[in-house]
Amino acid sequence: MIDLDMGRYAAFVWPAWALSAAVLAGLAARVVIAARRWSAELERLDAEPATVGDAQSPAAPEA
Amino acid sequence: MFLANPDRFLRFTRPVMPVVWVLAAVLLAVGVWLSFAAPEDYQQGDTVRIMFVHVPAASVGLMIYAALGVSSFFALVFRHPLADAAARAAALPGAAYTLLALVTGSLWGKPMWGAWWVWGDARLMSVLILFLFYLGYMALRASIDDETRAARAAAVLGLVGLINLPIVKFSVDWWNTLHQPASLLRANGPSVTPDLLAPLLTMMAAYGLFFLAVWITSIRTEIVRRRVLTLRARRAHEA
Numbered sequence: 001m002i003d004l005d006m007g008r009y010a011a012f013v014w015p016a017w018a019l020s021a022a023v024l025a026g027l028a029a030r031v032v033i034a035a036r037r038w039s040a041e042l043e044r045l046d047a048e049p050a051t052v053g054d055a056q057s058p059a060a061p062e063a
Numbered sequence: 064m065f066l067a068n069p070d071r072f073l074r075f076t077r078p079v080m081p082v083v084w085v086l087a088a089v090l091l092a093v094g095v096w097l098s099f100a101a102p103e104d105y106q107q108g109d110t111v112r113i114m115f116v117h118v119p120a121a122s123v124g125l126m127i128y129a130a131l132g133v134s135s136f137f138a139l140v141f142r143h144p145l146a147d148a149a150a151r152a153a154a155l156p157g158a159a160y161t162l163l164a165l166v167t168g169s170l171w172g173k174p175m176w177g178a179w180w181v182w183g184d185a186r187l188m189s190v191l192i193l194f195l196f197y198l199g200y201m202a203l204r205a206s207i208d209d210e211t212r213a214a215r216a217a218a219v220l221g222l223v224g225l226i227n228l229p230i231v232k233f234s235v236d237w238w239n240t241l242h243q244p245a246s247l248l249r250a251n252g253p254s255v256t257p258d259l260l261a262p263l264l265t266m267m268a269a270y271g272l273f274f275l276a277v278w279i280t281s282i283r284t285e286i287v288r289r290r291v292l293t294l295r296a297r298r299a300h301e302a
Contacts, residue, residue, distance in 0.1 A: 002099045006109040012174050013112050016167040020116040023159050024091075024273060030155075031280045038287045045294045 069145055069286045076279050083276040090269035097262035104259065110174050115262050117167040118247075119270035121190065124160030125231055127153050127274060128193060128224060131200070135221030138214060144289070145282070147214045150221055151204065152281030156274050158197035164190060176241050185238035189231040196224035 006013040066072045094115070104111035131153040137146035168187070169179045181187055200217050207213035235244045246254045253260055 002096065003103070003109075004099060006112070009109045009174055012170045013109055016113045016116055016170040019166055020120065020163055023163055027156055027159055027277055028273075031277050031284065035280050035284045035287075038284050038291060041291050042287050042294070045291060045298070048298075 067143060067145055072145060073283060073286060076283060080279050083272060083279060087269060087272035087276045090265060090272055094262060094266035094269045097265055101258050101262050107175060110171055111259060113167055113171040115266045117164060117171055118263060119267040120160045120167060121164035122267060123270045123274055124157055124164050125228060127157035127160060129228060131157060131221050132225035135218035139218040148282050148285035150218065152278055152285055154197055154201050156277045158194060161190065161194040161197060165194060181241055184242065185234035185240045186242035189227060189234045192227055193231055196227060
């Protein structure tokens with residue numbers, strides 16, 4: 001049976017778990033968003049005619 | 064060596080990556096359930112549940128630096144771009160895990176030791192230095208525009224930081240510290256009771272697999288990013 005009553009230690013246990021969940025979720029979101037952005041950018045460049053200059057594309061994703 | 068080729072790495076990891084993400088998510092869910100189903104510790108009460116997020120973050124954070132250091136070695140000696148991508152991709156999750164270890168350790172330390180932080184404590188200080196190495200690595204890479212120079216400088220820093228790993232590991236044996244000694248990797252076997260050992264090991268595996276998923280995804284992204292930069296440069300040259 002799961003016990004969610006942390007009693008007098010709730011102020012220490014829950015922040016530790018909440019912060020851990022937030023950091024892991026943030027890490028996952030960051031890498032997945034970056035992967036999608038850079039893949040989309042590569043597809044866009046591959047689809048473009050080779051003679052078009054694109055060194056300063058404003059839509060380019062950040063590292 | 065098979066995966067040292069970026070194309071092969073992309074082909075091999077494409078089907079592997081979703082499996083690792085799903086396994087990490089399942090293990091995390093099981094680990095969370097086990098962590099709150101476990102009985103409270105007879106001495107530490109419910110604060111022992113902080114152990115299930117603190118120890119995995121600390122131990123995997125340490126292992127990530129080992130991965131960063133070994134990758135830096137291959138990047139520096141063999142000038143291998145994939146090794147550099149691997150080192151770069153390990154830095155942010157390593158810093159995040161180590162920060163979690165520091166903060167959750169502090170949240171555990173206050174009710175158990177009566178202090179959020181103890182300056183001069185060997186384990187706490189060596190982990191803080193590990194975190195600073197991660198920050199330094201990322202800051203150094205970001206501060207040099209030339210990516211080749213940035214990679215070489217960061218690889219040297221990454222290698223130097225390896226010296227800190229045995230200091231973190233053995234600090235509890237070599238110096239006086241409030242931190243408890245090793246309770247898993249001991250000559251006489253783990254000192255943690257089986258009720259608490261199961262969730263702890265599950266969470267450690269989950270944190271390890273989660274890092275692996277993040278790492279593989281980031282290395283793939285880094286390969287794609289470099290291709291984009293090369294294509295942009297080529298197009299700009301042609302225009």
